[in-house]
Amino acid sequence: MELIQDGCDVLLHLDAKRQYLVRVRSGEEFHTHKGVVRLGELIGKPYGVRVESSLGTVFHAFKPLPRDYAVKFARRTQIIYPKDMALIILYAGIGPGSRVVEAGTGSAALTSILAHHVKPTGHVYSYEIREELLEAARRNLERAGVLDYVTLKLGDVTQSIEETSVDAVVLDLATPWLVVGNAWKALKPSGVFASFSPTIEQVVKTVEALKASGFANIETFECMIRRYQVEAGRTRPETLTIAHTGYLTFARKTEG
Structure with missing residues (x-):
């Protein structure tokens, strides 16, 4: 199983029209209108994992496609x-x-x-x-x-x-x-x-x-x-x- 590493990219997917290509780094956060996602918490997790923002919105952290x-x-x-x-x-x-x-x-x-x-x-x-x-x-x-x-x-x-x-x-x-x-x-x-x-x-x-x-x-x-x-x-x-x-x-x- 491929795991998310520090310094790797993920595609934070909310829905078909709201997807964000972000680089995962320990201690960093990604701010959206649906709340803050703590990127460091993704390290060591498998791609596709569910992650909740500070407002309780669920994103999925996919491995980016070409x-x-x-x-x-x-x-x-x-x-x-x-x-x-x-x-x-x-x-x-x-x-x-x-x-x-x-x-x-x-x-x-x-x-x-x-x-x-x-x-x-x-x-x-x-x-x-x-x-x-x-x-x-x-x-x-x-x-x-x-x-x-x-x-x-x-x-x-x-x-x-x-x-x-x-x-x-x-x-x-x-x-x-x-x-x-x-x-x-x-x-x-x-x-x-x-x-x-x-x-x-x-x-x-x-x-x-x-x-x-x-x-x-x-x-x-x-x-x-x-x-x-x-x-x-x-x-x-x-x-x-x-x-x-x-x-x-x-x-x-x-x-x-």
Whole structure:
């Protein structure tokens, strides 16, 4: 049984909308509108344990999942939502041993998910043009425990990609169509190009560039999910939902 250690992270779960990623340290407290949680009392307890706040509110101290780190990272930029991250992992075929080029590091939310899936023998090469974002990204990846599987790079992939024979190129950029040529050079035959774009105009330009460059199996998706409130006799979809966030375009590099 894995026990909570001093200096480890836990996800304090109250309900689906109130979850807090906190670091457990002896003598420290976490203050919420539902009372104070004494974090030191969690040390030596198993993950999933119930803990009461000073006001008697019950939380559960779960072991954080990769998605918990991704959505709760300190950030200055908008992140790709977990629903879209999941589709990227599946349709880009990213798994243990994959070598992936990513561009648009931002807070490293997607980077952390890519790194989690390529370990222990794969690697993510993540490009960012804004130097001021890289240090925060590094801290986030270190906290998530995946920094060893990522190389953070200050660079513009519309100009060049240094890596070759990679399994996937994943883009979260304003102009992905300008990267298609360099992505072709970086990918191994049958490798996957993947891009996230907020607007359909970006998608059209990207797909046209992919066709002109010889990519095949070009597909674009919009992923929407709906959370349900489940109670006997009162089950219904929640009023607020995450609908459109962007479009995902995938393509495969051909040979010959």
